[in-house]
Amino acid sequence: xxxxxxxxxxxxxxxxxxxxxxxxxxxxxxxxxxxxxxxxxxxxxxxxxxxxxxxxxxxxxxxxxxxxxxxxxxxxxxxxxxxxxxxxxxxxxxx
Amino acid sequence: xxxxxxxxxxxxxxxxxxxxxxxxxxxxxxxxxxxxxxxxxxxxxxxxxxxxxxxxxxxxxxxxxxxxxxxxxxxxxxxxxxxxxxxxxxxxxxxxxxxxxxxxxxxxxxxxxxxxxxxxxxxxxxxxxxxxxxxxxxxxxxxxxxxxxxxxxxxxxxxxxxxxxxxxxxxxxxxxxxxxxxxxxxxxxxxxxxxxxxxxxxxxxxxxxxxxxxxxxxxxxxxxxxxxxxxxxxxxxxxxxxxxxxxxxxxxxxxxxxxxxxxxxxxxxxxxxxxxxxxxxxxxxxxxxxxxxx
Numbered sequence: 001x002x003x004x005x006x007x008x009x010x011x012x013x014x015x016x017x018x019x020x021x022x023x024x025x026x027x028x029x030x031x032x033x034x035x036x037x038x039x040x041x042x043x044x045x046x047x048x049x050x051x052x053x054x055x056x057x058x059x060x061x062x063x064x065x066x067x068x069x070x071x072x073x074x075x076x077x078x079x080x081x082x083x084x085x086x087x088x089x090x091x092x093x094x095x
Numbered sequence: 096x097x098x099x100x101x102x103x104x105x106x107x108x109x110x111x112x113x114x115x116x117x118x119x120x121x122x123x124x125x126x127x128x129x130x131x132x133x134x135x136x137x138x139x140x141x142x143x144x145x146x147x148x149x150x151x152x153x154x155x156x157x158x159x160x161x162x163x164x165x166x167x168x169x170x171x172x173x174x175x176x177x178x179x180x181x182x183x184x185x186x187x188x189x190x191x192x193x194x195x196x197x198x199x200x201x202x203x204x205x206x207x208x209x210x211x212x213x214x215x216x217x218x219x220x221x222x223x224x225x226x227x228x229x230x231x232x233x234x235x236x237x238x239x240x241x242x243x244x245x246x247x248x249x250x251x252x253x254x255x256x257x258x259x260x261x262x263x264x265x266x267x268x269x270x271x272x273x274x275x276x277x278x279x280x281x282x283x284x285x286x287x288x289x290x291x292x293x294x295x296x297x298x299x300x301x302x303x304x305x306x307x308x309x310x311x312x313x314x315x316x317x318x319x320x321x322x323x324x325x326x327x328x329x330x331x332x333x334x335x336x337x338x339x340x341x342x343x344x345x346x347x348x349x350x351x352x353x354x355x356x357x358x359x360x361x362x363x364x365x366x367x368x369x370x371x372x373x374x375x376x377x378x379x380x381x382x383x384x385x386x387x388x389x
Contacts, residue, residue, distance in 0.1 A: 024218050051226065051281050055265055055288060055338070056219060059307055062290040070288040070303070079282070 002050040002077035003030050004070075006058070010041045012065035019064050020045055025053040040067065050077040123154075123236060123361050150198055151190040154235040155245075155337070155359035159193050159205050168232040168337055169222045175213040176220025176341065180205045181353075187248055187317045189356055207354040209262075213344035216259070225267060225338040227277045232336060234359060237268065239332040242299060242362040246321035251313040252351035260313045262352050263340040266324070266359070267305040270331035278334045280305050285329055291322035296362070299323040304332055309342065313352060323362060335359070 008016060017029040026048040033042045047053055050073075062068045150157070156168065158180050172178050184203040193199045211220040224232045237243070243266065251260035267280035280286055289303030292310075300306055300322065308322040326332055337359075341352045 022217060024213075024215060054281065054286065055267075055305065055307065056221070056340075058288040059219075059263055059265075059290070059309060059340070059342075060217075063309060068290070072285070 001075065002047045002073060003044050003075035004047055004050065004054065004057075005042055005044050005072050005074045006061065007035055007037065007040050007067070007069040007071055008043050008061070008065040009067040010039055012067075013041065013043060015064055016043060016061055019060060020057070023057070023060055025049070025057050025060075027053060027057050042071070044074055047077070123238070123241065123364065150192045152192055152356065152358050153360035154335075155357045156234065157192040158207065159191050168224055168228070168234070169207060169339065171223040172209065173219070173221050173223065175211070175218070175344075177210045177212070178222055179208050179210075181208045182206075183353070183355075186355055187319075189248070191356055204355065207339065207357075209339060209341040209352050209354070211341040211344040211350045211352075214346055214348070215344045216346070218344050219263075219340045219342045220344070221263075221265075221338050221340040223338070225265070225336040226269075226281065227275065227279050228269075228336060229277055233269070233278050234335045234337050236333055237326065237335050237361075239268075239330070240326055240328040242323070242325040242364075243335070244296060244321065244323045244360045244362050245308070245358065246319060247357040248317045248319050248355040249310055249313055250315055250317045250353050252353065253315050255345070255350050256315055258345055258350055259343060260350050260352050261310050261342040262313065262320075262354060263307050263309040263342055264320075264322075264357070265305060265307045265338040265340070267336045267338070268303075268326045268329065268332040269334045269336050270329075271333060278336065280336065284331050287327060287329070289324070291324045294322045294324055296323045299325050299362070301325050302327050304329045317353075317355065 013032055020027045020029060028046045030044040030046045032044070035042045047057070058068075058070055166180070169178055182203070183206050186202045186204055186206070188200060188202050190198050190200045191204050209220060209222070211218070213220060245264060245266055247264060249262045251258070269278040269280045270284045271278055272283050284304065287302065287304045289300050289306050290309070291300035291306040292308045294300040301324070303324065304327055306322060306324040308320060310320050339354060341350060344350055
């Protein structure tokens, strides 16, 4: 289980929790804690499919909270499984 | 002046900008998957020179040009969705790249239609592949702090007129992972998402390794949406992938959104940023970046 931290306006905590309970992604409320910014809180949520769902959940939260800023993994996900067969070569240049 | 500059339908111009960005040593490097790589990885040959960064779509894949044979990165969708490239008329009159690689201004073209059959207004359908992808699904190379501009036109189907439909476009800054030989927005780098829906050219979104724009509720009239953003310099961020979402389904039914002429252009680029190994006065005779156009 991975845990993602965002910063949101404090008044949005309940609505974001409700949102996570209703969207079809595997996310759920974990905890809130204070941050240094007035009116804002750290909001941590659990994710069981972190790589697939991270963009979608951030998009949904951002559409609900007045303020939302992605922050970090407080409990990082495990290794990401490869999805595609490897191509024969990386592209040339600086990589 | 139309934005972006040099997008005035001048045709297949062998411009300084095109030449520089076609260089394989550029850190802004357009990737056109499959057989149209600007520089083919294994035989040191160059791909279709009709693939011109000066064209209206910029670095974005142009579905008119590739037609039905080159659909990546919009080849698939998530569950309960589908994507087709559909010929439509009555579009906004715009310059687009046609199937011959020429720039044509008109109101008929191939557009993207994404169907959402999830049956749920909270469930999206999104295009794939965009993460853990091979080179062929990468849009472009980018500096870790590159600044970009994305635009597209969108509408909902008249079939959906009573329904609320929105589109989201994601751009992911990704890194190359040698272990899997794929590009990922999350593995091996710190993913940081930022909503760029309110960004403008004069005030780009910042701080993110990936960005998105979600439209307001679509109408049945073609409307332009755009975002401008600057990658946050995350270590190893070097490539761009893209995903398009039909954000909302409909109970016991479907929703359809149409997307026309997606563009992606680098912003505020200095020549020294295009080709970091420039240490001498390159000129138009320098085969290292211009010779392929002779």
